[in-house]
Amino acid sequence: MTKKITVALAGNPNVGKTSVFNAITGSRQHVGNWPGVTVERKMGKRTYKNIEMEIVDLPGTYSLTTYSLDEIIARDFLIEEKPDIVVQVIDATNLERNLYLSTQLMELGVKLVIALNMKDLALAKGNRIDEEKIQEFLDVPVIPTIASKGTGIESLLDAIIEEASKARTNDDPLSYDESTEGRVHELEMILKSDQYFAHYPSRWFSIKLLEGDENIIKKAQESEKYTPIREILRKTDADNFETKIADQRYSTIQAMLRQVCDINTCHLSGSDMVDRVVTNKLLGIPIFLALMWAAFELTFTFATPFMNMIDIFFGWLAGATAEVISTEWLASLVGDGIIAGIGSVLIFLPNILLLFFMLSLMEDSGYMARAAFIMDRVMGRIGLHGKSFIPLIMGFGCNVPAIMATRTIEDPRDRLITILVAPFISCGARLPVYVLLAGAFFGRDAGIVIFGLYALGILVAVLSAKLMRTTVLRGEDAPFIMELPDYRLPTLKGSFIHMWERAKIYLKKAGGIILIGVVGVWLLASIPAPGSGGIFGSEEIYGSTDSLVGALGHLIEPLVAPLGFDWRIAVALVFGIVAKEIVVGSMGVLYGAGEDEQNLSNILAAGAMTPLTGLGLMVFTLLYVPCFACIGVIKRETGSWKWTLFQLVYGTGLAWGFAFTLYQVGSRTGFLT
Amino acid sequence: MPEKTLDLIEPETSVKILKLTGQRSLRKRILDMGLTPGTKVEVMRRAPLGDPVEFKIKGYNLSLRKKEAQTVLVETVE
Ligand SMILES: Nc1nc2c(ncn2[C@@H]2O[C@H](COP(=O)(O)OP(=O)(O)OP(=O)(O)O)[C@@H](O)[C@H]2O)c(=O)[nH]1
Ligand SMILES: [Mg+2]
Numbered sequence: 133m134t135k136k137i138t139v140a141l142a143g144n145p146n147v148g149k150t151s152v153f154n155a156i157t158g159s160r161q162h163v164g165n166w167p168g169v170t171v172e173r174k175m176g177k178r179t180y181k182n183i184e185m186e187i188v189d190l191p192g193t194y195s196l197t198t199y200s201l202d203e204i205i206a207r208d209f210l211i212e213e214k215p216d217i218v219v220q221v222i223d224a225t226n227l228e229r230n231l232y233l234s235t236q237l238m239e240l241g242v243k244l245v246i247a248l249n250m251k252d253l254a255l256a257k258g259n260r261i262d263e264e265k266i267q268e269f270l271d272v273p274v275i276p277t278i279a280s281k282g283t284g285i286e287s288l289l290d291a292i293i294e295e296a297s298k299a300r301t302n303d304d305p306l307s308y309d310e311s312t313e314g315r316v317h318e319l320e321m322i323l324k325s326d327q328y329f330a331h332y333p334s335r336w337f338s339i340k341l342l343e344g345d346e347n348i349i350k351k352a353q354e355s356e357k358y359t360p361i362r363e364i365l366r367k368t369d370a371d372n373f374e375t376k377i378a379d380q381r382y383s384t385i386q387a388m389l390r391q392v393c394d395i396n397t398c399h400l401s402g403s404d405m406v407d408r409v410v411t412n413k414l415l416g417i418p419i420f421l422a423l424m425w426a427a428f429e430l431t432f433t434f435a436t437p438f439m440n441m442i443d444i445f446f447g448w449l450a451g452a453t454a455e456v457i458s459t460e461w462l463a464s465l466v467g468d469g470i471i472a473g474i475g476s477v478l479i480f481l482p483n484i485l486l487l488f489f490m491l492s493l494m495e496d497s498g499y500m501a502r503a504a505f506i507m508d509r510v511m512g513r514i515g516l517h518g519k520s521f522i523p524l525i526m527g528f529g530c531n532v533p534a535i536m537a538t539r540t541i542e543d544p545r546d547r548l549i550t551i552l553v554a555p556f557i558s559c560g561a562r563l564p565v566y567v568l569l570a571g572a573f574f575g576r577d578a579g580i581v582i583f584g585l586y587a588l589g590i591l592v593a594v595l596s597a598k599l600m601r602t603t604v605l606r607g608e609d610a611p612f613i614m615e616l617p618d619y620r621l622p623t624l625k626g627s628f629i630h631m632w633e634r635a636k637i638y639l640k641k642a643g644g645i646i647l648i649g650v651v652g653v654w655l656l657a658s659i660p661a662p663g664s665g666g667i668f669g670s671e672e673i674y675g676s677t678d679s680l681v682g683a684l685g686h687l688i689e690p691l692v693a694p695l696g697f698d699w700r701i702a703v704a705l706v707f708g709i710v711a712k713e714i715v716v717g718s719m720g721v722l723y724g725a726g727e728d729e730q731n732l733s734n735i736l737a738a739g740a741m742t743p744l745t746g747l748g749l750m751v752f753t754l755l756y757v758p759c760f761a762c763i764g765v766i767k768r769e770t771g772s773w774k775w776t777l778f779q780l781v782y783g784t785g786l787a788w789g790f791a792f793t794l795y796q797v798g799s800r801t802g803f804l805t
Numbered sequence: 806m807p808e809k810t811l812d813l814i815e816p817e818t819s820v821k822i823l824k825l826t827g828q829r830s831l832r833k834r835i836l837d838m839g840l841t842p843g844t845k846v847e848v849m850r851r852a853p854l855g856d857p858v859e860f861k862i863k864g865y866n867l868s869l870r871k872k873e874a875q876t877v878l879v880e881t882v883e
Contacts, residue, residue, distance in 0.1 A: 195837040199830075228863045229839045344829065371832075375825065378836040379843070404849065407859070407866075416853030505868050509854035512870070518857070611831050611873045612857055613838060616866040 136184045137296050140215035142206060142237065144230050145192025146617050147223040148249040150174075151279035153189035156289065160633055162533075163280075163626075164495035166522065167192060167615050168540035171202040173209055180289045183296075188215065191539075194229070196236045197345055200542040210242065211332070217292050218242040221279070224254035224261055225618070227393070231385045232378075234270065235306050241333040243298075245291050246274045251284070253618075265392045280626075308380050312373075315342055318364055328355040341365060343374045406619050407502070416506050423499070427490035428586070432579060435482035442482070443730060446475030461669025465654060468674070472725075473650025473717040476732075477642045480564040480713070484638050485631050487560050491529050492630035496622035500525065501614065508612055514594050515601030517541060518612050520550040524593065527557030528586075529634065531762045534559075535769050543610035549600050551769055552779050555758040556593040558586050560638075561712035565753045568716050572733040573743040581747070589754050592786065641711060645760075649707055649714040653721050656681035675722050685722075695752065695788065696745040696795040705752065711759050744804040748791040755787035807881060812858070812874035814848045820879040821845055827876030839863045840877060 141149045145167030154161055157176030162169055174189040190209055191202035198204045210218060220237055222230040237244050248263055267274040273291040277284030307313060319338035323329040329337060332351075340348040341361065352361055410419055450471045457463040494500050500522055508518025519541050527534035534554050541547040558566075566585055570578035601607075657675040660666035661683040666673035673679050677686065677699070685699030692702045700722040708715035716732075719725075723740055725732035736746070757763070757780050767776045798804055814820055822844045825832045839862055840846070847861040857870045 197833055197837060199834060226863075226865045229865060232837070232839065343833075371829070374833055375836060375842065379841045382839065382841050382844075404861075407850070411850060411852060411859070413851070413853050505852055505857060505859065506854070508868075508870070509852060509856050512856070518868075609872070611834065612868070612870045613834055613873065614868050615838075616859060616868055618866075 135182070136186070137216040137292075138186045138188065138213075139217045139219060139292055140188045140190060140209060141219050141221060142190050142210060142233075143192060143221040144194055144223065144226075144233060145169075145615065147192065147221045147226075147230065148277075148279040149192065149221045150189050152219070152221050152247055152249065152277065152285070152288070153187055155279050155282045155285045156185075156187055160629060161189060162630075162633070164492075164500070165498040165617050165620050165622075166495060166500040167617065168202065168519075168522070168537070169495075171205075171536055171539035173205055178289075181293060183293055185289075185292070193233070195233060196240065196340075197343070198347070200540055201547070202539040205539075210237075210240065214242075216243065217245060217296050219245045219247055219288070219292065221247045221249050221277075224248050224250045224276075225257060225259065227261070227389060228382070228385055231388075232381055234272075235381045235385065236336075238270070238272070238306065239333075239336045239339060241336065243295050244270075244272045245288070245295050246270070246272055247279075247284070247288050248274055248276045249279050251276045252278045252281070253620075259393060261393045262391075266388070269388045269392075280623075306381065306384050308377065312342070312376065312380075315364060315368055319361065322357050322360050322364075326355055326357045328357075339377065342368055343377060344371075407616075410499070410502055411506060420503060420506055423494075425583075427487075427494075428583060429579070431483055431486040431490060432582070434486055438482035439479050442475070442479045446471060446479070450475070460671070461658065464658065464669055464671075464674060465651075468721060469651050469654030470647065472720050473654070474642055474647060476650075476717040476720050477564070477646050477713045478639075480560075480567065481635065481638065483563055483567065484560045485635055487563070488529055488634040489627055489631045491526070492627045493622050494525070495630075496620065496626055498617045498619040501616050504614060505616060512609065512612075514598040515609070516549060516597050517543070517546050517610055519614060520546060520597075523550055523554060524557050524590075527554050527559060529560055531555050531557065531559045531758060532765045535762070535765045538769065541610075543607070545605045545607045546610055548770060548775065549597050549605055551766060552600065552775065552782075553593040553596045555762055555766070555779065555783060556589045556596065556755060558589040558754055559712070561759065562753055564713055564716045566750055568719075568733060569736070569746040569750050572736040573741075573746040581750075585750055585754055588751065592755060596782070596786075641713070646711050646713050646717065649710045650717040650721065653681065653703070653707055653714070653718040656684065657721050675724050681722070694795070695748055695791040696742070696799065697749065697752075697791075701741075701745075701749060705756070708753065709757050709759065711761075712753065715753060742804065744795060744798040747804060748794045748798075751794060752787045752791045755790060756784045758783070808878055809881070810875045811846065811848075811860075811869075811877035811879050812871040814879065814881070816848050816850045816858075819845060819847045819882050821882050822877060822879050824878040825876060826878055827873070831873065831876060835869075835873070835877065838867060845882070846879065 141153055143149050150161050150163045150170050153176060157178050159176050161174055170189060170191045176187045178185050178187060190206040193203040193206045196207055198207045218237060220234055263274045263276055273295060275284055275288045275291050277288055316338045319341060320334045323334040323337055341352060352358055409415060450467045454463050454467050457466060504518040504521045507521045511518050511521055523534045523537040526537050531554055535551050538547045538550045541550060566582045570581040574581045657679050658669045659680040660673045661678055661680050664678035666678050676682055681703055685703040688702045689699040704715045704718040707718045720732050723732060723735050725735055766779055822840055822842050824842060825835055849859040849861055851858050857868045858874060859866055859868045
């Protein structure tokens with residue numbers, strides 16, 4: 133018979149928990165070299181030696197006192213759900229601070245197994261660690277691992293199973309000074325006398341009470357025994373107490389480390405040389421801007437040949453199918469609808485891949501945290517936090533994970549603002565619209581125009597944040613306390629895995645929601661409007677004002693007419709709410725461009741739109757309602773329809789205002805017409 | 806030996822922590838990151854725009870804004 137156990141992976145941020153998780157379960161969750169990659173708990177399964185393990189990957193935390201949402205998720209899981217085994221993943225290059233959490237986990241009375249990870253990096257630094265000594269000291273199994281290579285995972289699993297079969301040993305190796313122990317003992321007696329506290333380990337709960345942990349005190353206040361508890365707490369000076377506790381924990385660790393490894397060699401870092409240049413007073417900002425620009429340039433120049441190839445392929449495919457299918461409407465559905473629609477999205481795959489490749493280089497090298505460090509001052513000026521900068525950069529890939537990444541931001545108001553402005557960061561899905569329109573109207577200057585749109589997105593995000601900070605969401609600046617991880621050479625394999633994972637999502641989207649979207653547009657474009665007397669699927673009706681989509685378009689056209697947009701654009705924008713990529717696909721259908729991307733561009737350039745309206749459309753696409761997925765995640769992360777609606781109305785209002793001004797001023801002055 | 810707050814220390818200087826004077830939650834957080842009294846801190850560099858500041862402590866790199874560093878009382882060591 134198989135046994136079932138739950139195994140939680142806990143530890144400081146950026147120590148390799150997700151890498152261990154991936155190595156155990158064979159899944160491919162996102163890893164990256166900055167603190168705060170994982171922000172929600174992830175489950176996975178592994179059956180090993182007839183034991184079914186449910187593995188839970190948790191967000192990183194420095195201690196069991198919690199500050200931000202991701203840390204709360206981790207702590208609550210450990211305390212409330214009581215996993216059978218807790219594996220603490222430890223960064224072997226940073227033992228002292230990592231072991232601080234171990235002392236707290238042991239206080240919590242969990243069954244602990246330590247995975248001493250990054251063994252390779254520790255060795256490379258000449259840092260020799262005696263695992264057996266640590267094991268002896270702490271009385272928990274310590275298994276060396278190199279999670280990114282999968283080394284040591286079997287031994288880790290063996291240790292987990294052995295630990296799980298043992299009876300619980302509740303020995304806390306750490307004892308404090310006498311007066312502290314006395315208070316702890318007094319409190320424990322009270323806690324043990326009340327069933328209400330049975331759920332919590334009494335020693336841990338007592339220490340937290342003495343430390344003045346707000347969550348814990350709140351829990352205690354709900355019990356009948358609060359009065360005697362309060363008496364004891366009143367006798368204690370919590371301010372000094374927490375310093376004393378932290379101090380004693382660290383002293384114990386230091387005493388142990390002196391025997392486990394040579395303290396001096398424990399403290400070496402190769403990153404300082406790189407940082408001397410990268411965060412240099414004079415060079416720091418130019419390097420940052422140059423890197424951004426290079427990432428942007430490469431995304432476009434490298435992609436062009438591949439885009440041409442995809443374009444040719446779909447052109448050929450559409451031609452070939454048109455010859456095979458003789459029924460007019462069916463040929464139109466397959467050729468104009470499906471192949472053209474999918475083609476118009478897939479053509480941007482090279483752009484998307486490169487964009488994500490660049491992002492993953494930033495993430496894996498450790499530069500991401502530096503970017504937050506460099507930009508914190510700028511972010512501070514607009515009332516945000518350096519940590520808000522990482523989600524915003526992620527947003528260039530996709531706004532959905534960007535909004536998730538805000539969970540590491542401690543202050544709820546900061547977090548809310550970051551969520552609300554994140555959609556203004558131009559994501560990969562909006563890129564196709566720019567590439568098409570800028571290519572059609574601005575020829576050789578297309579690159580500059582697109583760069584300008586990205587810049588506009590950032591500017592709008594920044595100014596909106598400032599605006600919200602000074603009006604609806606006023607508040608104190610939250611502290612900025614961030615670890616800067618060591619630089620690491622990103623592996624090609626790692627970056628390709630990242631890229632491939634993102635590509636899969638994009639492909640799935642192309643095959644799913646986008647396909648449905650474009651077929652929907654095709655259908656509406658093929659069905660004659662009531663009273664027009666046309667025939668379904670005929671060439672005269674298709675995409676014309678006599679089709680259903682034409683009727684719909686004319687209905688909403690007045691809304692966007694002041695922006696210089698016609699009914700076709702109105703329809704494309706409505707469908708773009710499903711997914712931004714559909715804007716291009718449906719324009720292809722509505723302008724009767726067929727399967728060839730270049731063709732649509734030519735039609736537009738030949739006078740279907742002016743450069744001015746092209747620019748207006750790009751700006752509108754940048755700012756208006758984000759896609760369904762994004763709306764969903766805003767709702768989930770803010771937990772409020774009110775704020776979600778606020779974002780939608782605010783963004784669309786801005787989009788309308790910008791496009792209106794652009795068109796009205798432009799057409800009067802003859803700019804770009 | 807002169808007492809100073811951590812934000813006033815020039816880069817490439819080492820200091821020892823004496824006391825944390827910040828508000829409770831800030832102080833707890835700083836303690837959790839390992840800045841206990843007696844710990845040696847090396848001031849590495851300031852960000853290009855002057856704030857935040859990067860420190861090395863217990864073998865890892867940490868950045869704090871000057872505002873937070875101001876709540877850390879230190880004394881200089883040789
Ligand atoms: N050299 C080396 N790198 C590793 C090892 N384990 C993980 N890494 C790398 O360390 C970085 C952090 O790994 P993650 O698995 O994302 O760490 P995490 O603990 O899940 O981080 P958060 O989710 O941010 O708390 C990644 O760049 C990994 O590729 C290891 O044993 N050796
Ligand atoms: Mg993780």
